[in-house]
Amino acid sequence: MPSEIKFLPLDNLLYVIKKENHDFEYLKTLLSNHPEIKFVSLVGMDLKGNGTDERIPIQSMLDDMESFFSLGIQTDGSSVVLHNIATLNDAKVIILPDLKVNWHVDYNFGHLDHITGLPIGTLRIPAFLIHNNKMVCSRSILKKAVKRFKNNCLEIIENSESLKDELGIKDKKIKTIHMTSATELEFWVQTPEDKADEEKLSTSQTLKEQYWKRTEGTVRTAMEKTILMMEKYGFEPEMGHKEVGGVRPQINVSGKQSHIMEQLEIDWKYTNTLQCADNEHFIRHLVLDVFNSHGLEVTFAAKPIEGVAGSGEHTHLGIMAELEDGTKVNLFAHKNFKEEYMSSIGFSSLMGILKNYEVINPFVTSTNDALNRLKPGFEAPVCIVSSLGHSPEFPSRNRSILVGLIKDIETPLSTRFELRAPNPNSNTYLVLASCYQCMLDGISKLAGKYSLKQLEAEFSKKVGDESIYLEKNREYRSEFDVFEHYTESERSELFGKPPATVYENVIAFDSYPEKVETLIEGEVFTKAIIDSYKTSTIDMWINELRGRIIEDNMNLVRNCAKVHDDEISDLDIVNWNRINTLRWELMKDSVDKKSIFTNIRSQILLNDLNEVSNLQKIMSDKVKLLKELYLAYKKNIF
Template sequence: MPIKNKILPLEELLYVIKKDEHSHEEIKTLLNKHPQIKFVSLAGLDLRGNATDERIPIELMLEDLEDFLRLGIQTDGSSVVLHNIATLNDAKVIILPDIDCNWYVDYNFSNIDVNTGLPIGTLVIPSFLIHNNKMVCSRSILKKSIKRFKKECKNILNENPHLKEELGIKSEDEIKEIHMTSATELEFWVQTPEDKADEEKLSTSQTLKEQYWKRTEGTVRTAMEKALLMMSKYGFEPEMGHKEVGGVRSTISVTGTQNHIMEQLEIDWKYSDSMQCADNEHFIKQLVMDVFNNHGLEVTFLAKPIEGVAGSGEHTHIGIMAELQNGKKVNVFSHKDFDKRYMSSIGFASLMGILKNYEVINPFVTSTNDALNRLKPGFEAPICIVSSIGHTADFPSRNRSILIGLIKDMENPFATRFELRAPNPNSNTYLVLATCYQSILDGVETICPKLSLDEIEKEFSKEAGEEGYYLEKDRQYRSEEDVFEHYNQAQRNSLFGTPPSTVYENVRALDDYPEKLEVLLKADVFTKPIIDSYKTATIDIWSNELKGRIIEDNMTLIRNLTKIHDDEISDLDIVNWNRLNLLKWDLMKDSVDKKSLFTLLREAIYEEDFAKASEYQILMNEKIKELKILYSNYKKNLF
């Protein structure tokens, strides 16, 4: 058996097999050279972003490598989220390896190979899910959107000399290829197991900004440093790890160990091409979780794990480059007059495409109860469909209150990109990017061949009520103000649209905006069966979580809000208790002639009256929030 705490020779491990190393000879050579890699796992991403995970002995892969990579493996589709596609009587799904991406080795540092003294590794191959000869997974949708975007964007540039002129490209120069880059970042909470959050302490610490960018300490520091070092081993090129705004100071026990750890962290890494970006993010989340778990810390990627405290976002960056036949590359969002123009026509049209079609993008960005809990005013939450590009072209700003903004480095035109602020760590990045690319292309195809740059910029900056060639008349799409301070809620809803309050309201947009849905369906990037499957799965998960978890958690909360006053009470204590007790009954207690709100919500779900269930959920959330405030005020007045 290996000696505990033995220092392992990490430099001897194979961490990645790059996409240009996928010849059969190279694969066999690498795997034979690293016998600690005992298994292979084909990671196919379903429509919810869940990856398949298996342990297939590596010998089976190597016995017939050609057929393994060509045919993949079969599985029962009922185990993945492909509602209405992989059914009980038609469940066969093939998991097909993708040979055009990096493969990573996932090491189990708790399982040491007795022959090599190295941790057992599993080769993780990002894969596609195929049902009835059709690709039906998240990765395949992104792949199709990338292929279409590259072809159409290249044609638009080559066929419109005025667009190339804006970018400083000579009219005779041909575009060879379009490169699509993206990057995400990872925010997450860590805590010691079994510790419960004190919402008031966390909220106070956040208000006082006691944690943001502060020095990490103890176990958290060690785990974060190890995670960054491991990311470097895999070639992810980490750029930064730091404390985020949420958290409270830990305590030191009499034995010198840290207790009551509850901190929010962020880790960033370098951008890559779109598919690799999504693959990298998926693997990095597992890597971070493993490292922190090995140090006795729980990790959560929930968007809003603690009510009343900052949630975790995952801002998604989108950039587009054009490569000329002579090898020169240009950023298609950057105008040649970089300090005089905000961006190019294609840049403006891209933003307009996302903003106009965001109602059908949002169901893929925000698909859970947890995600919607984060998107509330007051926490820099991007709930309004509005953009910001800076006060002047040479004065780039970072407006943290808007949905999507222009990121511009005056020293580096290649860095011009867009930052979509709404996604969270559990958003399906594959589908987020695919919907954005479809929407960007809609704006570029519709606007750029027809309007001049000045006309496009004028429309982008129009006021609500002004007619537009592409954008909707009654909406405003640009604001350089803090949208939460400058406008009240009624104004925000009027100018930027009313944001959805529940998952059901959000996913209903796929039915309520058929003309915008058509943008996603172009060239069969998304298909109607895929959209139907995604809607069904999202509503199914939302409703089951409501009845099986959220209502149950709220019942536990109510049962714990007990009467704690004794004889030393005032009339106010009695009034406070009676008010909150009545609210507890209204939420949870049935009588002969009246059903509680929880019962009404459950019945609406059982009857599949999801519109009514959505209304009850909104009411329940309001009452639970009121109940917490009442109980806090009740306790504060007691000795």
């Protein structure tokens, strides 16, 4: 942030208004005492996870709070991603404030109020998007999923003596169920205009030169300021540290750091599920503001640099019951914590995610960039498989699986699942909503209906074993390193072949109609919502492929130019001929033959999306080979 920030009385600023303090009279008094808060912004989340952001003078809200909070404001549906819902001839969308979550104040430290000398603030209020009297946004879907899960799960437990016995609450009454979530935010920072040296970054990663090392200089300052600001907002940060990617910065002639390129992670405490997603959205903007103010660019891209570790956002899911006497019980944890991996509810929930993951995955991985991250060799999951650990008493953390049990033998209340596939641009609202819908599917069909040993056997089944819930010709558990222990063909045979393109992923909504029904149970998702999400995802895939990926690859092909002169070997000639053949295949048209780039564009115009997807895979393989060959070719030139 600007240097003058250290002179500002930051402790006097208002950072958060808790959900229990949304009384109108209290708000008027509170905001009147903070004249630096000049604006209010209603943050509605569309189906791609984009938040609305507008500047409404705060006095407009204060003058008629009852109307403001009951009617909200209007926007044009073209400004949000609601394909096939808010159409050109039916575009009215209402943004309605949510009074039941915390609100935070977003400060512009580059714009000071001339009267108070304090930074100008905008009160950001999470909101719902409403079209034709129906909630159609990501936040509303998650809210409905949470409500349905709590009600149904509570009813299932109350009607099952065996489940209550497993949890150690046989003679006790449950007051309510709490659903908690947390995310781990990874991101890359760099000084503007600096270009990545993929080979140096890859070598540094292999040597583990950056992971958990001491942060230095500007990066250290920005991280520390971010964590301190998170404390002021009440996010309860747990740590910030270097991740595996990055190279050491350089010191320029003026004594300042340059060529900064580092991967970082910041974590904070779990909270209830909807608040978790809201907090993450705000913290991302906080990270951007702080690091940008120090001259550092931030990217939340899942795979900003090919051949180097991408950025994940591991997502944690937990369920807890609060009893009438005030005690809390983790619903995944068996009362015999050291003797059993988890309860029947835990096994059922985990199997619900695994069985239905094909329709969760489109919400987790919806971009070309995200799929580039999910490849073997970078500790990112590549197939639908889970892990429990080698024994209940000595649980392990298998970092090669999709979703696994996190269990600390000394703290049963912390038992939870970790989904490792999300990335910083995943729509956390829809990821959580789809996971809880599928977890409830497993609970409703398995928990209390089968013994704990039957459920553990079902979870650990082998390919071809008869099953009661999971698919017969699949396996779902491995305690091995999935990347090293199995070949690619073995992984596909055991755990299913992962989608290679955005289209292959999102088309699961058509390929697995019975699993889509799991999402729309209780009208949490609707067919219209899923159709809208699918349409927008395909639209973004096509536009990025045509307007960015092909254009970038064309520049790459042009840059792979001949550099050898008279001092060449036969190897140089062989390498160049292979390179030039690839260049022609990718980009050069002739009268009789079209290049891969041209064919992709043609199939897009014909709307043959399956062929576009196939051609994209061919293009990706050839571009990867071209880069490898050109690097080897240049290394052999004097």
